[in-house]
Amino acid sequence: MPDIAYWLLRLAVFLGGISLVTYTVLSGIRIFVLPRPARVLVFQLVFNGFRRLFDMRARKAETYADRDRVMALYAPVSLFFIPIVLMSLVLLGFMAVYWAISPLSLVESLKLSGSALLTLGSFTNAAPLLMIFEFTEALLGMVLVALLIAYLPTIYSAFTRRETQVQLLEVRAGTPPSPWELIARSHRNGELTHLRDFWADWQVWFAEIEESHTSLAALAFFRSPRPDLSWVTAAGVVLDSASLFLSTVDTYREPRAAFCIRSGYLALRQIAIFFEMPHSEDPAPADPIAIERDEFEEACRYLESQGVPLLPDREQCWRDFAGWRVNYDKELISLAMLTMAPYAPWSSDRSLSPTALNTTSRQAGQISR
Numbered sequence: 576m577p578d579i580a581y582w583l584l585r586l587a588v589f590l591g592g593i594s595l596v597t598y599t600v601l602s603g604i605r606i607f608v609l610p611r612p613a614r615v616l617v618f619q620l621v622f623n624g625f626r627r628l629f630d631m632r633a634r635k636a637e638t639y640a641d642r643d644r645v646m647a648l649y650a651p652v653s654l655f656f657i658p659i660v661l662m663s664l665v666l667l668g669f670m671a672v673y674w675a676i677s678p679l680s681l682v683e684s685l686k687l688s689g690s691a692l693l694t695l696g697s698f699t700n701a702a703p704l705l706m707i708f709e710f711t712e713a714l715l716g717m718v719l720v721a722l723l724i725a726y727l728p729t730i731y732s733a734f735t736r737r738e739t740q741v742q743l744l745e746v747r748a749g750t751p752p753s754p755w756e757l758i759a760r761s762h763r764n765g766e767l768t769h770l771r772d773f774w775a776d777w778q779v780w781f782a783e784i785e786e787s788h789t790s791l792a793a794l795a796f797f798r799s800p801r802p803d804l805s806w807v808t809a810a811g812v813v814l815d816s817a818s819l820f821l822s823t824v825d826t827y828r829e830p831r832a833a834f835c836i837r838s839g840y841l842a843l844r845q846i847a848i849f850f851e852m853p854h855s856e857d858p859a860p861a862d863p864i865a866i867e868r869d870e871f872e873e874a875c876r877y878l879e880s881q882g883v884p885l886l887p888d889r890e891q892c893w894r895d896f897a898g899w900r901v902n903y904d905k906e907l908i909s910l911a912m913l914t915m916a917p918y919a920p921w922s923s924d925r926s927l928s929p930t931a932l933n934t935t936s937r938q939a940g941q942i943s944r
Contacts (some may be wrong), residue, residue, distance in 0.1 A: 585675045592671030600715060607722040612789035621660055622793070625653040632694050639917060643802035646915050650796035654730075658723045662716060664765065667694050669712045676685040692716040708816060733787040734797050736943055740780050741809040743801055747773075750803055754815035755874040759881040767826060767883070774831035777813045778838040784810075785842035789849045796914060802915050811812040811907045811922025813837045815900065820897035823875060825884040840903035843910060852909040860898035865908055866921055868893060 605613040629649045636642035666688045673684040693710040693716065716917070748757040761767045762778045784806065788795045799805055817832040817839075847854040873891055875885060886892050910916075918924075 583920040588671045589675035592668045592675065595671070596665055596715070597667035599661055599668065599769040603661050603719055603722060607726045610790050612792075612845075614849075617660055617664070618792065619657055622653045622796075625649060625656070632635050633915070640802050642915065643798065643917065647798045650798075651798075654793045658719055661719055662692060665712065665715055665719070669708060672708055673705060676708075677702060685709065688712065724739070730791050730794055730797075733783070733791060733794055737780070737784060737787070737794075737806055738799055738804075740777070741806055742801075742810065743802050744809050748812050748816070751917065752808060752812040752922075753874075753920045754812055754819050755877050757812065757816045758819060759878060759883060762881060762883045765823070770820070771829065774817060774829065778831070778835045781810070781835070781838040785845050788846050792849065795846065795850070795910075798914075800833070805911075805914065805916040805919075805923075807907070807911045807914050807916040808919035809920040810839060810843065812904075812919065813898045814903055814907070815921050818899035819874070819878075819895050822899060823878070823885055823892040825886045836899055836902065840906065843890050843903050843906040847906040847909055850910075850913060851907070852913055854909065855901070855904075858901045858905075860894070860901060862901045864897050864900045864904040866897075866900060866904075870921070871896060 599617070602615045602617045605615050606618055626649065628657065629646060633642045633645045636645055666685075669691065670681070670684045673679055673687050674681055677684070679687065687705070687709070691712040694713045710757040744752055744757075747760055748754070749760075761770060814836055817836045820829065821836075822828075844854050871943050872889070875889065875892070878885060907922060908924065916923050
């Protein structure tokens with residue numbers, strides 16, 4: 576009877592080791608190869624674990640620049656540890672296999688697994704069955720390294736394409752970028768009626784980030800080279816500009832602006848769904864949005880001061896703007912909070928706005944008194 580229990584234990588350990596190796600290999604394929612959104616437990620655990628550590632450090636930062644400097648390392652460090660974790664799981668899985676099918680001790684099985692995985696050859700065994708597993712483990716180790724080497728150029732290529740558009744937006748929308756500045760500058764330069772290519776370019780950009788920021792999930796957390804720029808706030812500025820253009824500016828009807836909004840809110844919604852962030856499934860035009868009516872009126876007054884022709888019915892303009900904005904409002908704010916995006920009017924975490932910061936400061940002063 577003890578012999579049966581002993582061999583059943585060996586069998587269970589063997590099957591557990593094979594299952595762990597299989598799961599790890601499939602996880603690597605889903606992370607590095609599969610060209611579609613996939614939630615992988617290993618990926619989530621690593622990124623969530625490091626997020627807690629970086630959040631603790633970021634909370635101690637006194638300025639946004641300091642916090643951005645801390646969070647800039649979050650995605651690269653997390654991504655760096657993904658192959659380390661995967662290879663560690665492969666090592667443990669084959670260690671279990673070696674222990675189950677040989678008289679080796681746990682320590683010797685660990686040495687054999689590490690030697691095979693890292694192709695060191697410093698600890699080997701002449702048993703034919705063990706040699707087969709050794710070669711298999713060595714091959715898997717090299718494949719995982721090769722996948723990472725191929726993965727990095729892919730993610731940085733997508734990052735470069737994303738950031739090129741983000742930085743070009745500053746020319747039109749200022750710093751921090753705002754939708755009213757984009758429209759005003761376009762009007763001053765005679766381009767207000769020639770924005771078709773602009774909307775079309777951003778429509779393509781939204782389609783690209785929908786694909787890249789779900790299939791290459793780490794990319795969403797790679798921050799812009801400059802702390803005052805962000806792909807989230809850039810997306811918000813373009814969408815708000817299109818919404819203002821269609822609802823408030825007295826000019827021709829531009830269908831590409833409407834298509835740009837649709838492409839944008841579909842992209843942000845899919846990214847928000849992937850990261851399990853708050854989003855709207857089927858928002859109604861009358862649903863509340865994060866933008867206050869006073870903020871909208873202030874933007875309209877600025878546009879009037881710049882000579883931009885506006886529609887006379889301001890009430891209808893507000894309803895139309897809110898009807899466009901509601902399609903992406905919740906997703907935009909959620910992703911801004913998730914990525915710790917810098918302040919930008921209407922496009923970032925609302926707690927970062929000067930009004931909110933002043934209110935918070937007054938409340939803190941009252942509490943201290």
